[in-house]
Amino acid sequence: MKVLWTEDPQDKVFYFHLKGVTVDSVYLNSNKTSAVVGGIVGTNISYYSIVAPINAKIGDTFYVKVNYSGTMTCETGGTAGWCGGVTSQNGTLYTLGVGFVADYVSTTQHWLPCYDHPSDKATFHAKFKVPRGKIAVSNGNLTNVEADNTTITTEWTHDIPCATYLLTFAVDLYFPLEFGSSQLPMTVYSKGADTASTRKSFSLLPRMVRTFENKFGEYPFEKVGYVNTPTGAMEHQTMISFPTSLSQSRDTVNSVAAHELAHQWFGDNVTPEDFRDAWLTESFATYSESVWAEELGGFTGYLNNLSGKMSSYFNANEGVFPLYDYPRAAPSSNYPVTIYSKGAVVLGMLRYEVGDSLFYKSLKQYLSAYKYGIANTATFENMFQQTTGKDLKWFFSQWVHAKGWVKLDIRTSQTTNIDGKKVTNLRFVQTQPKDQGPFTNIPIEVGVKQKDGKYLYTIFTLKKDDETFTLPVEFPTDYTAITINQGPTLRTLLQVVSLTEVIENPKEERPELRIIPNPAGSDFQLDYCSEQNGSAVIVITNVEGKQLYKEIITVHQGQQKITLHNTLSSGMYWLSIEQNGRESTKQFVIQQ
Template identity: 30%
Template sequence: MFKSVYAAVGSTREAVNPLWHKAVALALVVGSAAALGLASPSAIGSDGVGDPYFPQDGNGGYDVSRYDVKVFYDPAKPDSFTGDTTVQAAAKQDLDRFNLDLEGFTVSSVTVNGVPAREVARTGAHELVITPASRVRRGSVFAVRVGYSGKPAGASWHKLQGGGVDVTGEPHSATAWFPLNDHPSDKAALHLEATVPAEWTVIGNGLPGPTSERDGLKTFRWNEDHPIVSYATTMAIDKFTVHASKLADGTPVINAYGQNTTYLPDSEALVPKIMAFLTKTFGPYPFDSTGSIVVAPEATEGSLALETQTRPTYDGAFFDASAVHELAHQWFGDSVSFSDWRDGCIAECFAQYTGQLWDEAENGADLDKSYREIVASHVGDAAYWAVPIYDPGKDRPLDYALYDRGALMLHALRRTIGDAKFFGLLQHWTAAHRYGNASWPGFERLAAHDAGQDLSGFFRAWAHSSVIPPEPYLHPGPLNG
């Protein structure tokens, strides 16, 4: 049934155009800058993508295709972390200077296409400013290698009860362990090579590669070749117990249980059934492996559960409800990711409603009845309806409204357009934007197209308003019963 996320979880130009003088002056300045080897304004990658909520997140001027992250970490020395990351990218413009995002650490070396950078600077909370020895030309593919070390910083480093560490978080986490273009709009493959003392195990995203051991150290490799959104990356180091199996179609399932966690065999046994349900509902599973990472943090604020790509992370244990939600994110949020942070509904609204769909299919839950009861209980509660589901505000990008009312909205949409069109829409959406980025307004347009009807009033009332939706949007079809 529906539950609150908190409850459950140009000779004449001079005369004609006086601005021409300024254009000439600017051209002279730019030309002089080039002669002096300085960066011209047009050849500087921006220090942020201009996200409405996090304007300094990400960077402009290039698209990343792959991260190769090599790290060394000894849990017995938690203040010492060593990283060596190579960023493969394509230049969208000429670049005399560009930025990466990295939080903390001392940067010891930076090369661009194997040549030491002319200058490296740090600014702001996470900007790594790189001036290459020579201009990176628009359209070229280039590689940036960064060596760094020091004490890990940031709230995304979670100390585990057994002495290990887990690096997860939303909206930010990846900047705390490797340099990157930290915005959901620039997704890239991630290859991790992590070396730890031999008694420890490293779990990451994607498929495991070969492990190697030497001089009491063990190196683990994890390869996620599908594009990954930055906050869905993870690295967990613990003395894991790993259960490996396969789905009916051969997809590897890797469930890793850290120290002081609870193994629930019945919940683990449900994963194949959950995956079959999700695949039937949303279309083919978008990735090459699945499973879970279960850890026991020393201290957390709320649940640590997060849809880390291919292998969601859970705090202490996982149940069918949490697994359904986080695995649904593999379609909604991981494969189809935000365009910007106003679009949280394309992840959370769907993942939350998927829990209701599972309850309906598995337990016969009456979602119409549950919907009517929740709406009735909030008719006079103005605060419940006050936060818009789309663009909820920069201080609350993942507000509870996306979960509670987002699920209600999707059920109302289902009753408005009918089951066949609704579930067809979900599969159309996940297929059309597979491995890419999308926006909530884009979903509204696709919904209207697939439904063959004008849904502008419905979405204005449900997603863009800060008051209770009027009739008939509040109680369409069977919801009037």
């Protein structure tokens, strides 16, 4: 290790981490010295320390050599699906740079002596000697290969600063698949049996890189690299560990590859100061999946992707907590769904709040200002406010530093305005727990479905915990459905708990279709009025428009009740009944 003092070495001590192996000897500037075990010996909170030269000062450089032996391991409590550290599976020896359960999070210390903290970046040069017939791949450029009758030694050099948790290696009989150019190599390493499927799965990789360069700025490293490993995915800098099963899928959309690629900007190029700021990596990479969906499917694809992430967050059983400095104890983890899915939707809301131009300008400015360095939540927030010229303290306060999301009880009613025109009113009441809000400046896109099947949309900004709005007079009062947060403009982190129609004159004709109760639980009924005997088709779709249920039923003329047994998870859905070309649609909520 080449160590540069960047601060005054007041205690004259250099610290490093190494776990699960035996330290045999330590040298400082070629002189043998001792490494003292510190922290709480025998626990996860342990480290080694070396006393530096007495006259050490800022700007000094010295060299530490650590000889160690043993079998490399992974985090205690890891699983077959993920174990931070070093794992051997299916003939592949590989590393994953973080653990989901280890309280020290960064797990490079399971194979490499280093100060294993994201704030302390390092350049990297390594030689890997492996049995002939296999090859070791790692970070940076392959600068040399040597072989004899029994071994192959590969030399890898990465001269750009890298957080230790982003260092890696993988060993197997790999074949390089090339997708890039001499200006920017893009290489995916695959075992022979998987090369055809891997080539198919990564066929859009150059387009993916171009998409992110357009949004985030020039790709920051010397190569784009992926390697197929039994588990993953993990955004190791320039050599992403990627699950072989996903490469075998031949899925050309490859959203996981997009997620990990985006990390090369968010997390690798600009690294969080510590793991309290991990949302600065995972939220942005998850949001980038939606950017990739927008590239492939337009803005509708982007919104649908965000809707899916919102549902994932609402259904996560991990507790409710902020994006910044979240708890890690079960049912949470080092990497909970919150910092992925909630964070992605929050970034989508930030994009809407400041507009596309300022949003991406701010991201590029942030990535440029802290290039190859570290940042924290405060520096990101300050950069965004400086670049946009907007006061966004309220936004970051409620969406990044506070927990939870908006839950709404919505009631519709109709009145006559001063011009004698009948209008529809919507009352929004925030019902989330008191320690989660109230939220303010909430954009809510409301859609009204006309009899011809077309929608009209408007956006209200909810500033209070109880507020009533009136739909524009050009919106029909004899609409067939109302949608909340499903329009063509944005997705807001909100959940409709109930949507109730207030009937001012109960003697008026009963609605053609009602869902009872709404919200519903395990079972619910349809109160349906049919004009004639015959068959009808019931269809249930989610907020993304995906069909989840379809059934053909027999109905009779007049009012009737139809019982449905629910297997849906909590969330918002649409139910429609179609009979002889006549369709009735209602929105409903499931609460399990």
